[in-house]
Amino acid sequence: MLYRMRHVLCGLIVGLLFSVQPPVYAQSEDETTIKSIFDERLTSGEMYELLRELCKDIGPRLSGSEGAAKAVDWGKQVMEAYGFDRVFLQEVMVPHWERGEKEQVQVVNVPEGMIELRALAIGGSVGTPAEGITAEVVIVNSLDEVDALGRDKIEGKIVFYNRAFDQTVVSTGAGYGGAVDQRGGGPSKAAEYGAAAVVIRSVSSAFDDEPHTGGLRYRDGIERIPAAALGFHSADRLTEILKESPDAKLYIRMTSQWHPDARSYNVVGEIRGSEKPDEIILVGGHLDSWDVAEGAHDDGAGCVHAISVLRTFKKLGIRPKHTIRAVLFMNEENGLRGGIKYAELAKANGEKHLIALESDAGGFSPRGFGVSADDRVIDQFRSWLSLFPRNTISYINKGGGGADIGPLRRETGTPTIGFIPDSQRMFDLHHAPTDVFENVNRRELELGAASITSLIYLIDKYGLQGMAQ
Amino acid sequence: MLYRMRHVLCGLIVGLLFSVQPPVYAQSEDETTIKSIFDERLTSGEMYELLRELCKDIGPRLSGSEGAAKAVDWGKQVMEAYGFDRVFLQEVMVPHWERGEKEQVQVVNVPEGMIELRALAIGGSVGTPAEGITAEVVIVNSLDEVDALGRDKIEGKIVFYNRAFDQTVVSTGAGYGGAVDQRGGGPSKAAEYGAAAVVIRSVSSAFDDEPHTGGLRYRDGIERIPAAALGFHSADRLTEILKESPDAKLYIRMTSQWHPDARSYNVVGEIRGSEKPDEIILVGGHLDSWDVAEGAHDDGAGCVHAISVLRTFKKLGIRPKHTIRAVLFMNEENGLRGGIKYAELAKANGEKHLIALESDAGGFSPRGFGVSADDRVIDQFRSWLSLFPRNTISYINKGGGGADIGPLRRETGTPTIGFIPDSQRMFDLHHAPTDVFENVNRRELELGAASITSLIYLIDKYGLQGMAQ
Secondary structure (H helix, E strand, C coil), X not given: CCCCCCCCCHHHHHHHHHCCCCCCCCCCHHXXXXXXXXXXXXXXXXXXXXXXXXXXXXXXXXXXXXXXXXXXXXXXXXXXXXXXXEEEEEEEEEEEEECCCCCEEEEEEECCEEEEECEEECEXXXXXXXXXXXXXXXXXXXXXXXXXXXXXHHCCCEEEECCCCCCCXXXXXXXXXXXXXXXXXXXXXXXXXXXXXXXXXXXXXXXXXXXXXXXCCCCCCCCCCCEEEECHHXXXXXHHXXXXXXXXXXXXXXXXXXXXXXXXXXXXXXXXXXXXXXXXXXXXXXXXXXXXXXXXXXXXXXXXXXXXXXXXXXXXXXXXXXXXXXEEECCCCCCCHHHHHHHHHHHHCCXXXXXXXXXXXXXXXXXXXXXXXXXXXXXXXXXXXXXXXXXXXXXXXXXXXXXXXXXXXXXXXXXXXXEEEXXXXXXXXXCCXXXXXXXXXXXXXXXHHHHHHXXXXXXXXXXXXXXXX | CCCCCCCCCHHHHHHHHHCXXXXXXXXXXXXXXXXXXXXXXXXXXXXXXXXXXXXXHHCCCCCXXXXXXXXXXXXXXXXXXXXXXXXXXXXXXXXXXXXXXXXXXXXXXECCEEXXXXXXXXXXXXXXXXXXXXXXXXXXXXXXXXXXXXHHHHCCCEEEECCCCCCCCCCHHHHHHCCCHHHHCHHHHHHHCCCCEEEEECXXXXXXXXXXXXXXXXXXXXXXXXXXXXXXXXHHHHHHHHHHCCCCEEEEECCCEEEEEEEEEEEEEEECXXXXXXXXXXXXXXXXXXXXXXXXXXHHHHHHHHHHHHHHHHHHCCCCCEEEEEEEECCCCCCCXXXXXXXXXXXXXCCEEEEEEECCXXXXXXXXXXXXXXHHHHHHHHHCHHHCCCCCCCXXXXXXXXXXXXXXXXXXXXXXXXXEECCCCHHHHCCCCCCCHHHCCHHHHHHHHHHHHHHHHHHHHHCCCCCCC
């Protein structure tokens, strides 16, 4: 785009191309407040700087690691420094798994000699024997195919789950959901028929060679076999080699291992409500991340989004009627112990949660909210849509929440909200070494914070339609 | 985010977090076609690969440069290879400006000795004398301030326009529009009062130190003085130095220069309409870019978006009723000669354009379209909104178009459409060395192509409401 003075309409055209501001009219108090929330977030850039600290000063923070412990201290200090009314920790024992040495995955017994593939152990995988595992490879596209092949074809082999992310799904969460069974359930399925190990095509929308880790779940009573995720190019390469070289084998060596559960914490900060201090509006993200990345989008973004609500209220002098609570949950990635503990304590202590929101879909440009609540609440939220600036929140979906607040909903019936940012880039980075601060855009992150803060402001002010207030 | 098999709802939750597909019901022909358009674009990734060629094999392509000439050949060859019914060039003489050697902008006469600033000549700027210019700096925030200071304060000085991009504007085009007068009109305004040169804070939403070039317009009858744009950090640094060191001066050396107009071309490809071949639906972008970057978003994205419409129609066997024409305009950035020539020829040849669409706001996730047409047409387009997948096109704004199709609208009254992608990252990169292929996301780019192709499909099928068909 250009700027040419002689075209007097140029500024107008530029404006029309990108924006179109709402017409000028007398602003309601809500419009004024929401404008001030967006202005504060976009100008201070404070949440972006907090995220920089979490990513660059602390970095990876898998449950039980030193990074996770540092992140707990960091979260507490940040919220204390902001002067929230109460900041406290909730102790929780978490699984402690370590990746160990760099994984080796190599194609062997091929004319080229040896071909190195890019791979990461799937989170929670057992290691291989010290000398590694070498075996022939059986390539499949689904768990069902393993059932169909049966023990004859599978026993002693390495099963390669090769089904790719479905690129035709516009909102990529569903693409992820459509491929991730290979990672979660593929290892035990292969072990049912005596497989030696599993490799998968990483569950990712990118076409690079970054392997993406993530969790698996071993089924009880079935042998635990090692499992690794390959980069996209590496998976392509392996597919081709298996066509051309029938004698090719795969060599895998991983030293990953489990340790005893470790002590860790959810970090909680709150501003007490002026009218209904015993009714809590929760906003959360998870503090733990996978060990291979900074967890910038997953879920550093959600942590600073949660903090931003309280921080923005305080900075703008908004006194909430309800208690607003930011929760940085521990152990979403490989156990959900923080979310389970939070719900347990909430129930034991008879705490009332009006509603709970989670941001765990990245720090991208806001698109909407998903809401699991009474239809009247959904209608109420939809009536607020015009208060959000164009090109931020444009819809309220029926159904939504987040993994960490799922136990609270199940235990106490609390309605839940999930923040929905644009999803196009999330699964390029998710659980991969590329989920770093550099891949977060300042304005997008802060717009998410402003959108969430604005929704919480409205919920606090008006309560929930049809609920006893 | 995690995947845990034991939570049977996990897939559902992931789905809800990110997407929510429309309910299943019998699909109309339009739904089926639009689904096939999106599927084709998202799976083949062909436009992303075309953009890679344009960015990596050709690179920068400022009007009159060798890169621009190569880009013309490339565009023609690509469209010929796709077998479009007709591919042709429209000759146009374009301005030819060259940056010359790397710019030098230094703070001198300070205790530190010399401090280098990151700067780029503003496009179209004259060079300095060979020995450079050294002068005191007057810092201002607006053109009005220059008027207020007057000749006494300005003469012989270097004027530093320091007003920053307004971060509070949610849709960033308006932020750009609010600062760009400093670049376009600032030099002549300062020259009115005898300034020696101008530097500006780059018109950018980023907080890095990349300088952003772009065009200026010298006013007739006023001396042409050199003008450069500083990176954000460099502008900050200069601001601080000027506070602390009143004797500081700026040294500027630039060897940029103007050459005689050069011969170049718009590249046009078309598929002939089966029912109304003489009514043209135009979709365009501009082929030229600034000289300092690959012009990936500005406007390589628009070029491949334009090509994608014809390519996707052909690949899916959609036979248009109207003639669909892709135009890769030359010289949008510093002259608009291609757009002017196109309109001239359309008028001279009595061509009828049903409507013209331009994509020149980047290859980011689709948000909406802006439409300058009769209200009935806008209502008609709005009635199609539910056909676009969730998280792509969600609104039709009144008012929109693009610089290159502006002359066509003015000359022939053709209605115009501007494609509106998410704008948060555009002005971080726009006109800067960072506008490169690596900063384009494959899925976002292809979703833009699919959205535009889908709209053109609907317009071709149904015509424009209230227009004589």
